[in-house]
Amino acid sequence: MLSLDRIDIRILSILQREGRISKSALAERVGLSPSACVDRISRLERAKVIASYHAHVDLRALFDVQTFFMTVTLRSHRASDFAAFEAYVQKVPQIIECYALGGGIDYLLKVMCQNVDSYQALVERLLEAQPGVDRYFTYIMTKAIKAAPQPPVDVLVEMPGARRP
Structure with a gap:
């Protein structure tokens, strides 16, 4: 370190x-x-x-895009199931972020598409590809309140319990 x-x-x-x-x-x-x-x-x-x-390019200044959040639960929880889903996600450029979660949901995805129709087509391709999705829920972003790419280093260092440099 x-x-x-x-x-x-x-x-x-x-x-x-x-x-x-x-x-x-x-x-x-x-x-x-x-x-x-x-x-x-x-x-x-x-x-x-x-x-x-x-x-950091403001895509909305260039394109008419919509942001969607999707939660995904897999049918089975073997290592190969996680690997198959994650490999599929890596190939889809509209999925711009994907996080594995602990708890009742397996993944949280951030997806950017032109509109609801293009998002629905992406979901249909995902389900047809059979990467093991059991269920998913979609949330449409209506407004970004705060969207920092990461927390500031100087703030993290000052947090209680932070490992000091």
């Missing part, structure tokens, strides 16, 4: 919010020389703490 200090946490926090910040501006904000800051960023990238850099 990589040991992180307060400067590493600050670098990660700033990069989470401002991924396009210049290395020199970042170095200034965390109180390092540009070369020392770049060294730390490189170490965090090599350790896979920084997994990627990307732009």
Whole structure:
């Protein structure tokens, strides 16, 4: 496990919010020389703490899309059943997130389609493919209230019981 200090946490926090910040501006904000800051960023990238850099594109600004949430319960709970369902999900680009859950529901999926008809066609293809679905429920997103891609690193570090860097 990589040991992180307060400067590493600050670098990660700033990069989470401002991924396009210049290395020199970042170095200034965390109180390092540009070369020392770049060294730390490189170490965090090599350790896979920084997994990627990307732009968050507002798809609704470009397309008329609808977001659906789907809960799925499988017919059987053998390892091969989970593997078959998860392999199927990986092949469907409209399924943009999928989480395995503990409790009464096996999976929570986030699906983006053009409209209800295209979502229904996706569901029909899923059921025809026979990846072991016993039952599913659909929820249509009407409004996004809060949609952060992940919690801020600096907030997590300060939570009670958090493993300190």
